Amino acid sequence: MKLIKLDAIDSTNDFLKALSSQDELDNFTVVTAENQTKGKGQMGAKWESESGKNLIMSALVKDFLYDNEQVFNLSLIVSLSVIEALKSLNIPDLSIKWPNDIMSYNKKIGGILIENTIKSDGRIVSVVGLGLNVNQTNFDELPNASSLAVISGHPFNKELLPALIIEKIQQKIASWESNSAIFWNEYFNTLFRKGIPMPFKSLNSDASGQNFMGIIQGVSSVGKIQILLEDDSVSEFDIKEVQMLY
Template identity: 80%
Template sequence: MKLIKLDAIDSTNDFLKALASQDELDNFTVVTAENQTKGKGQMGAKWQSESGKNLIMSALVKDFVFDNEHVFNLSIVVSLSVIQVLKSLNIPELSIKWPNDIMAGNKKIGGILIENTIKSDGRIVSVVGLGLNVNQTNFEHLPKASSLAAISGVEFDKDSLPFFIVKEIQKKIELWNTNSVLFWEEYYNSLFKKGVPMPFKNRNNQNFMGIIQGVSSTGKIQILLEDDTVAEFDIKEVQMLY
């Protein structure tokens, strides 16, 4: 694993995308930063992090996603890999809030942003961004956020985490062709609030009750509605109120 460590950058995802466009980078090249000034979440949401306290990383993944219909497979691989590493650190009550938020109990401790680029020869190259709250303990004005240190009362070596996470991603990618059904099932079973009646809000700001059933093959969340129909929603088409 090639590692590029930066002190401060606007966005590790943007930096790695620019690097990958100019050079034939090794697969699983990783960029980390102590501080990120323009961290991004899903659909342009901002990701804020206290300098030097948390894991900010982006990893290059090539030769796994081959068409747009299967880009969500990488989301499954990455989120399960992060969960696996955090389990080894004894972080309790881990789950995945669709599509890519990492939860411990009812608190968000991490977020994943995957950006895909289609090359001129049709290949899809992915940049996997991960922001993980590690040793930050002050979350004033962020009542739904927490960190590994705040949850466990222990300070962690954040510099070792990229190696463990990328190793787990590599392992799951190698096993994907023979274990994809098991990985999808594990993702379903890890979904935050799956099977629990919950309030949601749609893109028209209308509230409704529903029960998460699962996720479609293209990554849309499936919610059982009060009229017993199952509706599918894309990212930012629905928000869970919790």
């Protein structure tokens, strides 16, 4: 694993994407930053992080995805790898809030943003961004967030985390062909609030802002969430169509 450490950057994802377009970077090259001024989350949300306290990293992943229909497989692998790494640190009650937020109890402790580029030869090159709250303790303006330190009651050495997480990702990618069904089952079983009636907010233009009740049943092969509705039908939604309220 090649590691590039930065003090401050606008976005580790943008930095690594630019680097990968100009140079034949090693697979699993990782960029970390102490401070990120324009961190990105899903749907253009801003990722807030206290300088020097948390893990901000992006990793280059290539030679895994070859089809646009398969891109969610990498999201699943990364989510499970982060969960597995945190379990080894004894972080309790871990789950994945669809599609790939990392939760402990009902608090968000991490977020994943994967950006894919299709090369001229059809290969898909991915930049995997991860923000993980490690030693930050002040979440006054983020009531649904927490950190490893708050949950565990002691600080962590965040410098050890990138290698630990990348090792898990490499292992899962290497065994994907023979274990994909097992990994999908693990992902389903780790889903936050799966099988529990809960409110959702529609983001569809024709029903934007409307709330509805539903029960998460699972996730489709392309990453759409499957929700059992009050009329007993099951509908699939992508990240731009529905928001979980909790």
